[in-house]
Amino acid sequence: MIKKMKRYLSYGMFLVMVAVLGLYPSCRRVGEIPAQKTPLARVGDKYLYKEDIPDLFFKEMTPEDSAKYVDNFVRHWVHEQLIVEKAEKYLPPEKMEAIDRQVERTRSDLMVYHYEQALILQKLDTVVADSLVEQFYEKHQDLFSLDENIVKVLFIKVPRSAPKIDQVRRWYRSNRESDLKKLENYCYQYAMKFDDFEDQWVSFDLLLEQMPLQVTNQERYLRYNPFIEVSDSMALYFVRINEYRLRGTTAPIEYVHDEIVRTLLNERKMKFLRELENNIYLEALNGKKFEIYK
8 A cells, every 4th residue: 555655655755745835734722623624633622624635646656555654644643643732731932932933934025925926916917029039149148058959950860770871872962942841851761760850959968979970179079070870780970060150159049049038038027026016005005905014
């Protein structure tokens, strides 16, 4: 049964998740027992009810696993409440006051965060025009220096036993559309891997990981090797480098497009939140909802 539980989540990991997500059930005191609720445990004047236990994983569990899950949850709750009860008795008043302030601060921060996120989802314009991306790129090119070599390539991996290898050698070097079409049709039939990154920049390091090739001086290699052919015991690799950009140079706009969009959206969000805070303040000021005493 315990092995089955491991398929879903170990109990210790579950408790950590519950604590992080704030899902641990609040306990009710004597005199607050709600109607039609099933008590599972009591510690002093605090009760844990069946309805308070998160049912995040019940649908994936067998009845036996569910019973074990509930039993473990209840036992942990009892142990925790007993420790909390001792802590409440023995911690000095100043420490308890500090804890109360921290709890209230956390509660306030969470309320503000969720309120702001809800308004952002409702009202923030998340469409970033290409013209804005281009303006930001032109103005801040110094921010986009490449820290690695990148390439646009045609990458082919075929079994050593594949037919027509001589034609593949000719096709992958050709710029004729008819040859490239023949190559594409061939790769669909025989290739173990066929990627055409004609419109997408990829890391040269990642490309090298895909084939048995060691390059000590990448910059020199890229300058003098537009076509690559290597092999291992299982396959032949053909690579045509259509374009490359060297580390230390400015990244092409396509390569940093998504990064710029995230930056612009973050700036837009920060501006939105500043305006929201200022508007709330001015509304309260005009309505005389607060006073600052000097």
